[in-house]
Amino acid sequence: MTVVDARGLRCPLPVIELAKLAARSAPGQVLTLLADDPASATDVPAWCRLQGHDLLGSQPAADGGVAYVVRLRNGGGGDSSNAADSAAR
Amino acid sequence: MGTANTPAARRSTPPSGYLDAASTEALHPAARAALLAALDDGWADPVRLYRAARQARAMLDRAREQMAAALQCRPDELTFTASGAAAVQMALDGLMLGRRRVGAALVASAVEHSSVLHAAGHATGGGATLVGVDGFGAVDPQEFAAALGPDTALACLQSANHEVGTLQPVQAVASACARVGVPLLVDAAASIGHGPVPEGWSALTASAHKWGGPAGVGVLCLRTGVRWRRPGGSAAAAGAHPGGFDNVAAIVAAAAALEVVVAHAADEDARLSELTTRIRAAVAATVPDCEVVGHPLLRLPHIVTFSCLYASGEALVSQLDRAGFAVSSGSSCSASTLDPSHVLVAMGALSQGNIRVSLPRGVADSDVERFLQVLPGAVATVRDQLAGADR
Numbered sequence: 001m002t003v004v005d006a007r008g009l010r011c012p013l014p015v016i017e018l019a020k021l022a023a024r025s026a027p028g029q030v031l032t033l034l035a036d037d038p039a040s041a042t043d044v045p046a047w048c049r050l051q052g053h054d055l056l057g058s059q060p061a062a063d064g065g066v067a068y069v070v071r072l073r074n075g076g077g078g079d080s081s082n083a084a085d086s087a088a089r
Numbered sequence: 090m091g092t093a094n095t096p097a098a099r100r101s102t103p104p105s106g107y108l109d110a111a112s113t114e115a116l117h118p119a120a121r122a123a124l125l126a127a128l129d130d131g132w133a134d135p136v137r138l139y140r141a142a143r144q145a146r147a148m149l150d151r152a153r154e155q156m157a158a159a160l161q162c163r164p165d166e167l168t169f170t171a172s173g174a175a176a177v178q179m180a181l182d183g184l185m186l187g188r189r190r191v192g193a194a195l196v197a198s199a200v201e202h203s204s205v206l207h208a209a210g211h212a213t214g215g216g217a218t219l220v221g222v223d224g225f226g227a228v229d230p231q232e233f234a235a236a237l238g239p240d241t242a243l244a245c246l247q248s249a250n251h252e253v254g255t256l257q258p259v260q261a262v263a264s265a266c267a268r269v270g271v272p273l274l275v276d277a278a279a280s281i282g283h284g285p286v287p288e289g290w291s292a293l294t295a296s297a298h299k300w301g302g303p304a305g306v307g308v309l310c311l312r313t314g315v316r317w318r319r320p321g322g323s324a325a326a327a328g329a330h331p332g333g334f335d336n337v338a339a340i341v342a343a344a345a346a347l348e349v350v351v352a353h354a355a356d357e358d359a360r361l362s363e364l365t366t367r368i369r370a371a372v373a374a375t376v377p378d379c380e381v382v383g384h385p386l387l388r389l390p391h392i393v394t395f396s397c398l399y400a401s402g403e404a405l406v407s408q409l410d411r412a413g414f415a416v417s418s419g420s421s422c423s424a425s426t427l428d429p430s431h432v433l434v435a436m437g438a439l440s441q442g443n444i445r446v447s448l449p450r451g452v453a454d455s456d457v458e459r460f461l462q463v464l465p466g467a468v469a470t471v472r473d474q475l476a477g478a479d480r
Contacts, residue, residue, distance in 0.1 A: 010421075010422065010427065011401070011420065011421045011422055011427075011429070011440070011441050012398070012399055012400060012401055012420075012422075012441035012442060012475065013475070015398065015399065015441060016399050016475060016476065019398075019399065037421075037427065038421065038427050038428050038429070039420070039421040039427070039428070039429045039440050039441060041434075042429055042433065042434050042437070042438075042439070042440045043429075043439055043440055043441050045437065046380070046396075046437065046438060046439035046440070047398060047439070050378065050380060050398060050439065
């Protein structure tokens, strides 16, 4: 399972970090985002909804913040956006 | 004097690029003319008995009648306050006092204006029942009705949402409240002057600077027969000025603006609604990874809100400002706290890269066109900056 730690980063950086990771990950892969920005509680589910990924769940992380577990959509690879593509370079 | 009636003074021409009418509108020319006239002729104490006082009283009475006609209430149901938030506070506290023998519970939508939520939180010690909303930001009337209990002293529902423009089902909720005898406070600040005045309320509040009146004039309409007790007790109502010395000139100006705005609302709302429909379509078509939020049809004519993935709302506001456009944002980075707008959170909408465009009355079509040309580049610039800064 691949993890990106975005704790300490503020909106919208945690979602950008997640999108970068998604862009270089295989379809169907399960990713975990660690974030402590309150906006992530709204924006990670919204990102999943807009990009067609599944939010499998979220729970407090043992060493602080929240762990968001996401399964990337099957087919079409990771994130399609220019922003995420350029962010992933 | 007569300038208030010339066509030029009656048409509102907002500053170019100003697309933040939901925060406030520039002073309407009719309000400016009325304000200047009332500063000259309406300065005296309206409760006194000499000529200058009677003149101020006459101006105040006429403003009250104009305002009552526009708000479809009786003149004696109107109280003027120092702001919209003060009107909400006075309505909410007074209605809760009037029902204190029934209970102290309060039901409100989760997407009320912060002035309502703060007053409700204070009145209940933080125990207000908040009714959630759907993805468009509207409450379900049945869910709202189910939240009303035997100890519910008051229900609060906005006429329309100030951040995303979605209309609330006020009529259905008002019927539900009436069936169980719970008074309903309707915060109509976002909608007055746009479309029909809500019906079925026990109390209705609004704020003049949202319709092109001056700041510092709030309006509270209390339906005749509704149990309301002045906060602070009877001592607060003693004396010649129970609510404080009225700002006669500002009230006169507020009424003059509202009368003109309401008279032209049908045509202007149709025009604004076409423009926001166009913005909704253009944003969805030209800005990738963007979500237009709020109801596509059951909405105010002048507000359109959208959120852009991988963008900061604050940076977008600044980028658009550099391009000559004034808009607002509900993203967390543009707030004083780290929390995004409670409205977007309640809707489950994307909160990052959030922009609210709200068209002032009289906005030029060319301003909207120019905004739509500039927007995709502004979003791309902000996204590139963020992606670059993080490497």
